[in-house]
Amino acid sequence: WHEIIMEPILDTLTQSTRPQRRPSQRVIQAIDQFCRQKEWAMNVGDEKGMHHVVNPATVLELGTYCGYSTVRIASLLPPTPIARQIIAWAGLQDKVQLVEEASGDWIPKMRTEFGVETFDLVFLDHWKDRYLPDTKLLEDCGLLRKGSVLLADNVIFPGTPEYLEYVRSSPQYESQYFQSHLEYTKVEDGLEKSVYLD
Numbered sequence: 001w002h003e004i005i006m007e008p009i010l011d012t013l014t015q016s017t018r019p020q021r022r023p024s025q026r027v028i029q030a031i032d033q034f035c036r037q038k039e040w041a042m043n044v045g046d047e048k049g050m051h052h053v054v055n056p057a058t059v060l061e062l063g064t065y066c067g068y069s070t071v072r073i074a075s076l077l078p079p080t081p082i083a084r085q086i087i088a089w090a091g092l093q094d095k096v097q098l099v100e101e102a103s104g105d106w107i108p109k110m111r112t113e114f115g116v117e118t119f120d121l122v123f124l125d126h127w128k129d130r131y132l133p134d135t136k137l138l139e140d141c142g143l144l145r146k147g148s149v150l151l152a153d154n155v156i157f158p159g160t161p162e163y164l165e166y167v168r169s170s171p172q173y174e175s176q177y178f179q180s181h182l183e184y185t186k187v188e189d190g191l192e193k194s195v196y197l198d
């Protein structure tokens with residue numbers, strides 16, 4: 001459902017100036033042309049045909065040089081998730097680490113995998129039944145500090161009653177509701193902002 005919805009969003013973004021089809025191929029062609037006509041370089045080149053030999057999903061490249069074979073190999077990989085394409089289209093790919101795993105599995109690994117000490121902001125906008133367990137996990141993993149902000153979407157619709165009860169009754173949080181509407185509708189919804197006081 002999400003891919004079906006997100007594809008048209010990406011198309012809308014890229015419609016105006018659809019980039020060259022498969023820009024990676026144009027990069028390779030340009031480097032090959034330069035190295036044939038102007039200056040030899042130790043790229044794997046356009047004749048050895050690695051793309052006929054492999055069909056990878058995860059790759060380790062040893063020896064990147066100018067990135068020529070990196071581009072060749074990466075262009076063989078499965079299509080990039082739509083979200084990653086949209087983030088890259090916004091030019092924010094260097095600021096975003098996209099993790100495609102369950103939140104409950106990755107929150108305990110944030111410190112070791114990404115060197116995160118604590119989060120200034122946690123935006124909760126995933127499965128509604130994960131808001132509370134993931135909040136408790138963030139607390140238990142020491143990933144919140146005095147002043148960390150939890151900002152939760154959909155606290156009214158579809159609704160997250162257990163989460164709301166927790167952050168509004170816990171002495172560890174100062175909570176405030178910002179009333180609004182479910183996106184693009186007239187249905188009531190809103191954001192709950194909870195500041196961690198511990």
Ligand SMILES: O=c1[nH]cnc2c(O)cc(-c3ccc(F)cc3)c(-c3ccc(F)cc3)c12
Nearest residue numbers: 124125126127128153154157158182183189
């Ligand atoms: O799941 C959501 N995660 C994060 N934000 C959401 C949001 O802002 C809105 C909705 C939403 C969709 C359809 C509708 F009629 C009312 C609300 C959902 C959601 C809920 C149940 C679903 F089955 C699938 C989507 C989410």
Ligand SMILES: [Mg+2]
Nearest residue numbers: 125126153154
């Ligand atoms: Mg939402």
